[in-house]
Amino acid sequence: MCNNLNTQKHRKEPEVLPTRPEFHRVERRLEITVLHSSSQRHKQGVLLKTAISSVYFGQIHTNACILFDEGAHNSFITEALARELEVKRTGTDTIQLAAFGDKKDWILHLKTATINLISDRKECIPINVLIVPTIATPISTRLQHTAALLPYISKLKLAHPVTARENFRISLLIGADHYWDIIEDEVIRGKGPTAVKSKIGYVLSGPVGADEKKSNHVLNVITSRANKASSLERSLFLENLVIIPPTDVSEKLDNLNTYQQTSIDYSVNQYTASLPWENDHEPLPFQLLRS
Template sequence: MDAGSALNTGQEFIPIATFLTKSDTRKTERRNIHRPTRPSVKPKSVQVPTCVYCKGEHSSTNCVKIKDHEQRLNILKEKQLCFNCLRSHKVSECRSKFNCMICSRRHHTSLCEEESRKKSTDEPPKTHDAKETQSSVLHSAHNFALGPVLLKTAVSMVTSSCTSTTAIILFDEGSQSSFITERLAQKLQLQPTGSETLCLSGFGDTERRIRRLDTATVYLQTPEVNIPIKVLIVPEISVTLKTYQKRVGHLPYLKRLKLAHPMSEEDNFEIEILVGADHYWDIVQDTIIRGDGPTAIQSRIGYLLSGPLSTENQIQPSPFPVSMLNVMTMHVQEEVNLERFWEVESLGVEQKSVHQGYEEYTKQYQNTGISYENGKYIAKLPWKENHPFLPSNELISRRRTVSVVNRLRKEPELLQKYGEILSEQEKRGFIEKITDVKSSENTKVHYIPHHPVKKDSATTPIRIVYDCSCKSTRDSPTLNECLMKTPPILNDLTAILLRFRYHEFAVSTDIEKAFLNIGLHPDDRDVTRFFWLSDPNNPDSPLQIYRFKSVLFGATCSPFILNATVTKHLALHRCDDTERIQQGLYVDNILTSVPDESTLLDFYTNSRQLFQKASLI
């Protein structure tokens, strides 16, 4: 740090700086696609893609010209690009294995609403899935000493993926995070890469505020490498600091050293970047030089000066203001508990919002992957992009079917019931026999083993379970591994139960054979083949090949397909009880309540007519 003229002030108490440290672990950080994989890689070596929105030489996620979410969606629709990977195909045909890097939903990161909305807010976040930890706030007060005390500051070039500039940096190993001012972030054209939640309070204050700050990555230029530094963007790091340039120029043990903060004629300076302990030791080195004055610590950008200046040459020492740093640690438990309290109070009253990006993906699948034909919905399987080759599993499926038959021989009643279930499904059009086993080269063929599971039921003592996670070899993929594991949008179960108990008459029902009543697209039927006896009454009869014509229960994507189909049907066919059904729907069950018998009879009639239109009863 350089030094200058002495500070003469008549004020009794002058604040010097305020620094922020530590952050709550509730993070939505995502990876920066421009960040090098190791510190020695410079940003300019990163290959820059072309933006699909403005055709600029930058990532589509980091586009600053077109930020509006709706405008980006319209551009993709006009260009007929996939909402998930931004390529030229439909979303339902997208096989990309990547999800949004912010919310992990099935859409491109540039379409995530968290990216387009302002993240710096004084309101607490709505999620509490992280551990409840402490946050610290580092403040400064003012004391008096016989000489000024220098902090480790430096002047160095910093760069982003767009531009470079000179910045004044404070190195503080007492801070657990690094920070950058909004002014410098705008100058560097930094694009946020995530956000973190901080719990802040002023020095001596009892009030606390929860703030959400953007994160970004800057690069400190050194003679050897460009060092990436992850920073939190704050409006201000500290108030203006005073320099003491003339007081270090005469010190003999510092004359031959290259100082990180070179001497200048400026009397004041403002801290633009604070480097905390998270990156402190990436820059600061081991050599320490002591003398009659501040201590010099070697770093990659020069020697940093820290400590008190000597006052021996002063005729009449005068008091100097000194930064006195105080770490205030507090718990965020109270804020979390209070927020959870209000969330519980609003259950059943306030509708919980679903992430917009995930809703958009579901709508795209409903539009392109689900069709309505002859009074019945037909759905496609959501395949992963570039999924590995799916083996047929014919041999292992045949062996396991034979094993099931041999096991059921010992219980003829269960064997008969097993055959009756499959015969009933064939009559209702859920499955079909395959007479021509030949298939085209482009058709996927896969066989699924199945086995019985006993139930405590007089009418249905067993249930047939299909193993879509069967591996033919240790390293071969399964059917479930080749399909998207997209979770369905489900209502809050607590809210459903509260509404179920609210009125006098409680209603409970379910959709009969919900999965099987949704047809499977012909292109996907051959991956659902399975074996069973050609004569169910003869255990020694040859095996017959069947395949599903409907969505089978056992595939990882089946709940998502069911939910997307039912919600699409409810949106297309509105009635007086549609909203009540939507609020009480949970997978294939509906729980609700009504105030009187008349409303109950109307609900019964309307709900049956509504689901009859989709052949779901």
């Protein structure tokens, strides 16, 4: 064995390399989590005390869209309705006004007037009003249609009858100064809004049973994002990527055939193979000098 080690050949196992470069490839999978949630709730609305009634000033009559609000000190009329009735100013009044979220109080000087409300019994009820540009944003009448179908309400004469209007634009607000001149004592309760009798019909207010189902669907997709550490790791991986150059296959096949012909013997039903050696290798150091 020592004589073999002193020869100018280096032991190596025979192999055939591919014709294409080899890449050490690392697969990185993007982690994705999908979360889906669904909920359904019944939307419930609230009716305000609204009505439609005839009002007049002098010889001019028209219908007013009324909102009853006992939380307001005064009653108000819009400039549009005041122009339609051609009301005459009776004086001015000063009020202090503060809006929600506003840290400052506003002092307004408003014109005053007096109009008349006509009851179901043709009674004339005088209403002292302050004239303002607008009272509130339009109110949807959808809940009014729903409430009118309830059994305990369907047979009542309502102050706000069901109409084809989709929006209710308030032109007259009756506050606490005239609220009890119109509202009476009879109250009807049921599974829905409360009906209160007034001189112009029953006024409805309160929550209305759920008339609309609303579904919410939420789809959340969570993906992992590469941080700075993983980006640096990828850069180092690419820098250290080893590419093995292609090798001539014919040369390797010739070496393999030569080895099979010269180094493999068959005798007594068995094969005997010599150790393979790599050609054109530098001389190995003399083992006696290294021992």
